[in-house]
Amino acid sequence: MALIVQKYGGTSVGSPERIKNVASKVAKFRAEGHQVVVVVSAMSGETNRLIALAKDVAAKPDPRELDVVVSTGEQVTIGLLCMALQDIGVPAKSYTGAQVKILTDSAHTKARILNIDEAPIRKDLDAGAVVVVAGFQGVDEHGNITTLGRGGSDTTGVALAAALKADECQIYTDVDGVYTTDPRIVPEARKLDTITFEEMLEMASLGSKVLQIRSVEFAGKYKVKLRVLSSFQEGGQGTLITVEEDKNMEQPVISGIAFNRDEAKVTVLGVPDKPGIAYQILGPVADANLDVDMIIQNVGHDGTTDFSFTLARGDLEKAVAILEGVKTHIGARAIEGDKTMCKVSIVGVGMRSHPGVASKMFRTLAEEGINIQMISTSEIKISVAIDEKYLELAVRVLHKAFGLDQPV
Known part of the structure; x- marks a missing residue:
C-alpha cells in the first residue's frame, strides 16, 4: 500500500463534471489499496474573479484581507470534491490550510511554509x-489566513x-508531462520520461509554466518523488522528476x-566607469523589491560606460522612474x-561534460539573423535576450539544432 499525494489544478476542477472526473480518478487509486491525499486549486478563473x-471595492486591497477573500476559492473546491467522492461511496474529509495547520510566515499573498502538522x-x-x-x-502564528502566491497549490x-513521507507526489495538470519545449510553438516537441530536479528548476525559473518553481525547490530539498501527469488522459506515466541524472x-x-x-531591458547610458557604479544603479532597484535578471556592463570609453539589465516587463516603468x-x-x-525583449534558454545537465554548446547555440541564432543582446549562463543553462519578434523562430531552430525533435 502506497501513500500518494495528488494535486489537481484549476482546469482539472474547472466544472462540476471535471470535479466528478477527479473523484473517479481518486476512487480508482483508493480501490487499488492506496492511501490518497488530494490537494486542489480553486476552479479555473475563480482566483482572478476574486x-x-x-x-472593485478597493484600488489597493489590504494584503491580509485580500488573502481572506482569495483563499475562499480553494475552500469551495475541497467541499465539492468531498461531496463528489462521498456520492460514489468514498469516505472523504476536507481541510483548509488553517485546519491542517499549514504554518507559514506572515508575508501575505506570498507566504512561505514553515511547518505542517500531519497528525490529523x-x-x-x-x-x-x-x-x-x-x-x-x-495560517501564520497569529492565526491569520495566508496565501502562497500564484501556483502555490503545487507547493x-x-x-x-x-x-507525510509520501511514496509519490503526482501533479495533475492540463498537459501530460514535461516537454522539450512548448508544443504550441514546436509541434515536434517530445514528452520527457524523466528530468532532473536541477533541470526542472531551471526550466521553471526560465519560463516553463508546468510547475511552480518553489514546488520544485521543495521537492528537490526533501527528495520528494515528483510526477507530472494529465488529468484529462487515462493511463500514461507522465514525466518523473528525479534527484539522480539519467545514466543512459x-x-x-x-x-x-x-x-x-x-x-x-533598462539601459543606463553614460555612467562614470568607476568602482561601485553597479551598486549605485542596482541598489535603489533592489530596495524597491524588483528582481533583476541579466546584467551587462559595456567596456568603458572616455571614462564612461553603459549599464543594462533585464527585469519583468511589469516592473519596467517603476524601475525607470526610480533611476x-x-x-x-x-x-x-x-x-x-x-x-520588446524576450528570453530564450537551453537547459541540460549534459552541458557539464560537452564543450561547444554555447557556440552551437550562438551560431544557430546567427544563421537566422537573430541578434543576441545579452547572455547569462550557469552550469546547466545558457540564456539569451533577443527581440521578442524572433522568439518562436529562435525556439524552433534551437530545438532542431540540438536534436530535441529526435526520439532518444
Missing part, C-alpha cells in the same frame, strides 16, 4: 478516508508529500528549451526602457 472583486491527516487516512486539502493557503502538494549514455546534451516573453530619480546622483546621461 482578485477583481477585491479591486494520518488519523483520517488510517480510518480509510481520502483527505482533501485546500492548496495555496496556510502545498509537495510540502504535504514531504511531511544516449542522454541528450540539452533536455529542453524554455522561454519567457515577460522581459524588459530617473537618481540619474543626477549617479552621473548618468540618460535612462532608456525597452519592452
Whole structure:
C-alpha cells in the first residue's frame, strides 16, 4: 500500500463534471489499496474573479484581507470534491490550510511554509478516508489566513508529500508531462520520461509554466518523488522528476528549451566607469523589491560606460522612474526602457561534460539573423535576450539544432 499525494489544478476542477472526473480518478487509486491525499486549486478563473472583486471595492486591497477573500476559492473546491467522492461511496474529509495547520510566515499573498502538522491527516487516512486539502493557503502564528502566491497549490502538494513521507507526489495538470519545449510553438516537441530536479528548476525559473518553481525547490530539498501527469488522459506515466541524472549514455546534451516573453531591458547610458557604479544603479532597484535578471556592463570609453539589465516587463516603468530619480546622483546621461525583449534558454545537465554548446547555440541564432543582446549562463543553462519578434523562430531552430525533435 502506497501513500500518494495528488494535486489537481484549476482546469482539472474547472466544472462540476471535471470535479466528478477527479473523484473517479481518486476512487480508482483508493480501490487499488492506496492511501490518497488530494490537494486542489480553486476552479479555473475563480482566483482572478476574486482578485477583481477585491479591486472593485478597493484600488489597493489590504494584503491580509485580500488573502481572506482569495483563499475562499480553494475552500469551495475541497467541499465539492468531498461531496463528489462521498456520492460514489468514498469516505472523504476536507481541510483548509488553517485546519491542517499549514504554518507559514506572515508575508501575505506570498507566504512561505514553515511547518505542517500531519497528525490529523494520518488519523483520517488510517480510518480509510481520502483527505482533501485546500492548496495555496496556510495560517501564520497569529492565526491569520495566508496565501502562497500564484501556483502555490503545487507547493502545498509537495510540502504535504514531504511531511507525510509520501511514496509519490503526482501533479495533475492540463498537459501530460514535461516537454522539450512548448508544443504550441514546436509541434515536434517530445514528452520527457524523466528530468532532473536541477533541470526542472531551471526550466521553471526560465519560463516553463508546468510547475511552480518553489514546488520544485521543495521537492528537490526533501527528495520528494515528483510526477507530472494529465488529468484529462487515462493511463500514461507522465514525466518523473528525479534527484539522480539519467545514466543512459544516449542522454541528450540539452533536455529542453524554455522561454519567457515577460522581459524588459533598462539601459543606463553614460555612467562614470568607476568602482561601485553597479551598486549605485542596482541598489535603489533592489530596495524597491524588483528582481533583476541579466546584467551587462559595456567596456568603458572616455571614462564612461553603459549599464543594462533585464527585469519583468511589469516592473519596467517603476524601475525607470526610480533611476530617473537618481540619474543626477549617479552621473548618468540618460535612462532608456525597452519592452520588446524576450528570453530564450537551453537547459541540460549534459552541458557539464560537452564543450561547444554555447557556440552551437550562438551560431544557430546567427544563421537566422537573430541578434543576441545579452547572455547569462550557469552550469546547466545558457540564456539569451533577443527581440521578442524572433522568439518562436529562435525556439524552433534551437530545438532542431540540438536534436530535441529526435526520439532518444
